Amino acid sequence: MSVKVVLPTALARHTEGHKSFASEAQDLPALLAEFDAKYPALSQNVKDASGKLRKFINVYVNDEDIRFLGGDAHQFADGDEVMLIPSIAGGKL
């Protein structure tokens, strides 16, 4: 199983400019754990001091806000597009 993770420019600065990459993560907590290992700078940027996703980050699975799908409990499906995007970002940071 593989999902496509998509990041805006603001976050892609932590992934050597890659705005999308494949992940085997089954759900959001697993994806964040993967960030810890693969992209620690990204992990630090999107998580607050307590290790939770910052409140200013929205996560979409395909076109749907993950909060409508069950949040952390939502299981990704093969081929899903998972997008992390600051809530009112835009423009090159």
Added chain:
Amino acid sequence: MEYSCRAYELRCNECGKRFGNRPQSACDECLAPLEVKFDLDAVRGRFTRETVSAGPASIWRYKELLPIPEGFQPDLPVGFTPLTRAKNLGKRIGATNLYVKNDAVCFPTLSFKDRVVSVALANAQAFGFTTVGCSSTGNLANSVAAQSARLGLKACILVPADLEPAKILNTQVYGAHLVRIDGNYDHVNRLCTLIADEYGWGLVNVNLRPYYAEGSKTYGYEIAEQLGWKLPDNVVVPMAGGSLIRKIRKAFNELIALGLVEDKPVRFFGAQATGCSPISHAVKQGWDYIEPQRPNTIARSLAIGNPADGPAAAKMIAQNGGYAEDVSDVEVVSGIQELAETEGIFTETAGGVTTAVTARLYSHGRIGADETTVICITGNGLKTTDALEGRFRQQRAVKPRLSEFDDYIRETDPALVGGLEQELELAGGAR
């Protein structure tokens, strides 16, 4: 793509990091929204009751507290809309000291968005953008289209596909490129954040958002000035993204800090439609976060299910002892009619929301009858006439003869003629 100015700059609301002046809306450290921070000491002495009243009858009388680049020459007389006493509406809902701040007649496109757009586009030009745009529920689209045409900027505007026809027409007429997106406002807005990433465009509510949002302060300055440099006890404000209500508070704070008004407690009441009420829900639950909703209301200009400034708005309302309410679509339509019938002001659905919420706040005793309260009417009813479809009977045409007219009026509205007969009798005449 930056400019320097000593009176204001962008700053992160959460971590305090400073950014100068550039087209950027979120902090690169903590991803929180950026806000324009003014050095009020640099403005002190230049922004007084006297200097303001000597200025033009538009938002530019407050230019010292607006983030507009040096050398910018304001062109359009935006804002400075009427604040009128609402005695008739007040009588109906049990309020003796009620005012309507009427941006249904804001220049040039009949909504308060004209204020924010004029400030945003001043910055778009300073940053060197030649194409501007926005994600919009309608009013913003109209204003960006009109004002960009005037400034000779190209415009690309994204709206939800199901927007009211009048708002679509009122965007296209200015020659803007309107793109209808198959989704709700939240989908449109998310797409716009990606567009701002890829295209070198100045999107007024995305990468120009901090400047844009400051334009809303003028609504608050005007309320205070038009009340005779006094703050009201209460303000009732419609909430979509949650920005306006906070910026009115910010405007009041600045006026207090600069000594133009006396400090006093002001309570802020947010108004939403029940079909899209994430902020009012958060306020009622005492949350400092927002649970997004899927909008389902006729008040499309307020239909933002995941409001960017929602958490901050909910927090501010709670801190000031205010509250938030939401009303059904049926009440929204009644609110539109009530404001029109009592005060002669035809507002759009958002104004129906605000009027209906105000009535409820009085009836539930959340606002005292004698308190000074300002209702914020932010858009014009001519743009959402579809909301009133079927509310009024189409009457038959009457032949142009007095006898025909007399029959007709006695049949359809005898009370009108009853009054006439009484007047004639009083005057000693008879029919």
